[in-house]
Amino acid sequence: MTEQTEPQTEQAEGKPAAPDPVVVREAVTRQAVLGALLDEVKGAYKDAKTAADDLLDKAYKAGGTTKFDALLPDGTKVGSSSRQGGECEAQVVDAELFRSWVRDRFPTEHVVEFVPAQVVTAVRPGFTGKVLAEATAAGTAKYADPGTGEVHDVPGVELKPSRAASHRLTYTRGSRAQPAGGRELVAVAWRAGDLVEHLPALAPTAPVAEGAEQ
Numbered sequence: 001m002t003e004q005t006e007p008q009t010e011q012a013e014g015k016p017a018a019p020d021p022v023v024v025r026e027a028v029t030r031q032a033v034l035g036a037l038l039d040e041v042k043g044a045y046k047d048a049k050t051a052a053d054d055l056l057d058k059a060y061k062a063g064g065t066t067k068f069d070a071l072l073p074d075g076t077k078v079g080s081s082s083r084q085g086g087e088c089e090a091q092v093v094d095a096e097l098f099r100s101w102v103r104d105r106f107p108t109e110h111v112v113e114f115v116p117a118q119v120v121t122a123v124r125p126g127f128t129g130k131v132l133a134e135a136t137a138a139g140t141a142k143y144a145d146p147g148t149g150e151v152h153d154v155p156g157v158e159l160k161p162s163r164a165a166s167h168r169l170t171y172t173r174g175s176r177a178q179p180a181g182g183r184e185l186v187a188v189a190w191r192a193g194d195l196v197e198h199l200p201a202l203a204p205t206a207p208v209a210e211g212a213e214q
Helices: 021-063 095-105 125-138 182-191
Strands: 067-071 077-084 087-092 110-115 118-123 142-144 151-153 157-163 166-171
Touching (some): 021 166, 077 182, 087 125, 118 125
Antiparallel strands (some): 077 166, 087 157, 142 151
16 A cells, blocks of 8 residues: 655755745735725825915915914824925026126126127126125125225016925924924824824724614
8 A cells, every 4th residue: 555645845956945925915915905094094094285375375364374283172282384485585586687787897707709600798607696696695686896895786687486495294202291202292183083184084983882772
């Protein structure tokens, strides 16, 4: 009688062992679940930020308020949103007006270039940068002649927004009086069911008691 043995699957030489299919499936499922939840949170956050930024801008225009605190239902502060002012920089908006001013006032900074079939006049790039930098720092389209001290109004140059105003949300940090930071406090409040109105799509539903009508 021939002795029967369990069939064995030999691992191909040089190939890594295949992971347990159950472990792989659990990892993929976790990714799928968290991805779906992330999409929901990202969409809700985008809408919330748009609404908050709009109201913050209106509050600033109406009364100059630049900061609002974020509070939990029990009044605990978890963060704040602060207005970050926009920035302006001087820019040449009329190149011909600017060039003519440089030609008349600072002729050494005005150059003539000969190219095939034409003559081109222009301002030295270094001087343009110097004038724009000084105007940006002064907050007005003016340039002080370092040789004479005369302050010139610079034609063809205006201050233009280079960065729009924005709002920055920051969370509170832990302290001796309150070890938990703002993010942790939000997580605790969420688990307690105090914040479900902010993300109702992910709010847990109470289990139906056994025997209750569906």
